[in-house]
Structure formats: C-alpha cells, structure tokens
Amino acid sequence: MELKRLLICGTAALALAGMAQAEPVKVGMITTLSGGGAGLGVDTRDGFLLALKNAGDAGKEVELVIEDDQQKPDVAVQIADKMIQSEQVDVLTGIVWSNLAMAVVPAAVAQDKFYLSTNAAPSQLAGVGCNPKYFSVSYQNDNLHEAAGAHATDAGIGKVFIMAPNYPAGQDSLAGFKRYYKGEVVSEVYTQVGQTDYAGEIAQIRNSDADAVFFFLPGGMGIAFMKQYAESGVGKPVIGPAFSFSQDILPAVGDAALGVKNTAQWAKDLDNPANKAFVETFQAEYGRLPSLYAAQAYDTANLLLSAIAKADVGDADAFRAALAEADFPSVRGKFSFGPNQHPIQDYYVREVVKEGDVLTNKIIGPAMTDHGDAYAEQCSM
Numbered sequence: 001m002e003l004k005r006l007l008i009c010g011t012a013a014l015a016l017a018g019m020a021q022a023e024p025v026k027v028g029m030i031t032t033l034s035g036g037g038a039g040l041g042v043d044t045r046d047g048f049l050l051a052l053k054n055a056g057d058a059g060k061e062v063e064l065v066i067e068d069d070q071q072k073p074d075v076a077v078q079i080a081d082k083m084i085q086s087e088q089v090d091v092l093t094g095i096v097w098s099n100l101a102m103a104v105v106p107a108a109v110a111q112d113k114f115y116l117s118t119n120a121a122p123s124q125l126a127g128v129g130c131n132p133k134y135f136s137v138s139y140q141n142d143n144l145h146e147a148a149g150a151h152a153t154d155a156g157i158g159k160v161f162i163m164a165p166n167y168p169a170g171q172d173s174l175a176g177f178k179r180y181y182k183g184e185v186v187s188e189v190y191t192q193v194g195q196t197d198y199a200g201e202i203a204q205i206r207n208s209d210a211d212a213v214f215f216f217l218p219g220g221m222g223i224a225f226m227k228q229y230a231e232s233g234v235g236k237p238v239i240g241p242a243f244s245f246s247q248d249i250l251p252a253v254g255d256a257a258l259g260v261k262n263t264a265q266w267a268k269d270l271d272n273p274a275n276k277a278f279v280e281t282f283q284a285e286y287g288r289l290p291s292l293y294a295a296q297a298y299d300t301a302n303l304l305l306s307a308i309a310k311a312d313v314g315d316a317d318a319f320r321a322a323l324a325e326a327d328f329p330s331v332r333g334k335f336s337f338g339p340n341q342h343p344i345q346d347y348y349v350r351e352v353v354k355e356g357d358v359l360t361n362k363i364i365g366p367a368m369t370d371h372g373d374a375y376a377e378q379c380s381m
Helices: 038-054 056-061 073-087 098-110 143-154 168-180 199-207 220-232 250-257 273-286 292-308 316-324
Strands: 005-008 025-031 062-068 091-093 114-117 134-136 159-165 184-191 212-215 238-241 261-264 343-355 358-371
Touching: 025 038, 025 073, 025 292, 038 056, 038 062, 038 273, 038 292, 056 062, 056 292, 062 073, 062 292, 073 091, 073 098, 091 098, 091 292, 098 114, 098 168, 114 292, 114 316, 143 168, 143 212, 143 238, 143 261, 143 343, 143 358, 159 168, 159 199, 168 184, 184 199, 199 220, 212 220, 220 238, 220 250, 250 343, 250 358, 261 358, 273 292, 292 316
Parallel strands: 025 062, 025 091, 091 114, 114 134, 159 184, 159 212, 212 238, 238 261
Antiparallel strands: 005 062, 261 343, 343 358
C-alpha cells in the first residue's frame, strides 16, 4: 500500500526575530484525500495551507507533512505511528472522521504529542477522555446537531424522523439532536458508514407520520441520500447539520438542496474582518468557495501560529497555555475554549440558496449563543 505524501517545509533555518519558537514546529496532517470523503480532506488541507500562506513569514515557522488516511482507521494509525516515531512531529491534526480520531488521538496524546482537531470531536474525548494535549478547534460532535434540534423545536416541528451513520459521530449527532428537540422522534435509524443506497430508509420515511426528517450524512453519503430523496417525491422537509449541506457537496447535490435549513458555527457571510479575508483569499487561491471544513482548518492553523508566537512547543505547559488563550482572529468571530478545551461559540441556522449559478448557504438567524458542550463537566483537567 502506497501512502500519498506531501511535504511542505518553510525555508527559514532560524527563528524570525520576535518569534518564541527556536526552529519550525513540525506538524503531521492526517486527512482524507481519496475516496468518497476526499472533498472534506481536500478542503481541510487547503484551508490549513492558506492560513500558513496568508501569515507570510510567520507561516514558515511550520513544517507540514500531509498524508492520506483513505478514510481507514488502520491506515490512519499506521500514518500516525510513522509521523510520531520517524517524522518526529510535534503536533498532529487533520482527521475528518470520528472513528479514525478514536483510533489515533488517545495514542498520540499518550506519546506526549499535541493534537489539534480540525473536525472530528467525539464525545469520548470531550468528557472522561479529555487530555491536556487535545484541543478541538471545530466543535464537539453533538453541537451542530444540538443546534438543529433547537431550531426544529423553535420552528414548531412536532414529529421528526432522525437518521445517521452508525459510527461515533453519527451516534453523537442523534444524541445531540434529541438533547434539544422537544417534539416526538417517530423513528431513529442508523445506516452503514459509506452507504450509497437509501431506498429502504426512504420507504420508512414515506410510511412514517413524521413532519420532517433530520439526517446527518457527511460527504458522499449525503449526496446519495439527497438525490434519491428528491427523486422519491416523498416531500417531507429535511433539516441537517452543515456537514450534509457543506459547500464541497452542494454542487453534487444540486437544486434538491435549495431551501433546506441547516445549522453551523460558520458561514461565508459572517460579518467579521477575518472571515471576509478568508473567503476572499480562498476563492482567489483555489477558484471555489470555502466549506466549513476549510474554515475550521484555517482557524486551526491560525491558532497554532498564535501559540508558536508565544511559546516553544518543547515547553508543553507553556505551549498548552498559549493554545488555550485562543488569541487569534477566528473566522467565526467570538471564539474561546471551555474547560475541556472544546469551543464555546455561537451557532446559526443557514438556508441553501442560489447566488447566480452557485449553490451556497446564507445565515437566516441564530440557533444558540455562547454554547459549549454537554461533556465538559465530566472532564477532570
């Protein structure tokens, strides 16, 4: 098996004046660059790289090694072992999928490596499994689904059919939705990871008395479901987290996504200087609009750069403290870490719209403000 590998290295041999880091921090990015989930990993990679580029000389203080996990836990573990033992990275990042994160993160932090999550944030790592060297820069897995549950309640939806893949993020998603949804869940269905045929589930939806459908199906799974659902003519409105209507998959879903409400902590139309600069430079660099995955990776890189400017990664306590300050201009605007090193941030309801010929999302209102997560009190740090 040949692992795809990309090495991006700053040319500076010595630290820049004023920088706390004596030599470049070596970062290992493990992400999905092939298969049905490749779009998520590509945007993760591109968002992170853009932040380093936009940082100018400061970005050269990071030496980045990128490898493709092929969306396979065993491959991710092999890559992590190699990055830690052979590449001797200081920090790991980039994993999209929660089952891969659960295979990699506990072992990585046990070997005294920092892990900064650009996406996957399973509940097991937010509560009793929290660790001083693990930061989630994205969210906690339940969060976007909690916001969807709150929105469904506020919208007066009485009965909902809920569905997600059977893996940690899927389980967290439905738990999160139910935590804030006050109506009746008429059916709770778990699908296979990577499933592409949803005829059986759509038949169940058709035969249910649900007023709406909530689903979490990231990447190619969501594309397949939405296309088949639109063709079925069932017609019950759908609600989802941003993952199911992310910028990277909307072109493939097509007009079937128009009007769908989804929840996120970021959107391209958030009105703050950091976000405006991010969206503009991402489009200029890559010729497409950024997705949530790109935005989260961009913030992760800028968080890392903010810590590098204040502390040496070799001084674990000082570096952790610098990360915990979250002293960087987030594309989300307000951003801070809770006691379990997961974000406290605002969540929004977005609607899929068409701007010219381009499908995208626009914010239509708030869903939750200064929201943390349900597991922080279980964290003993």
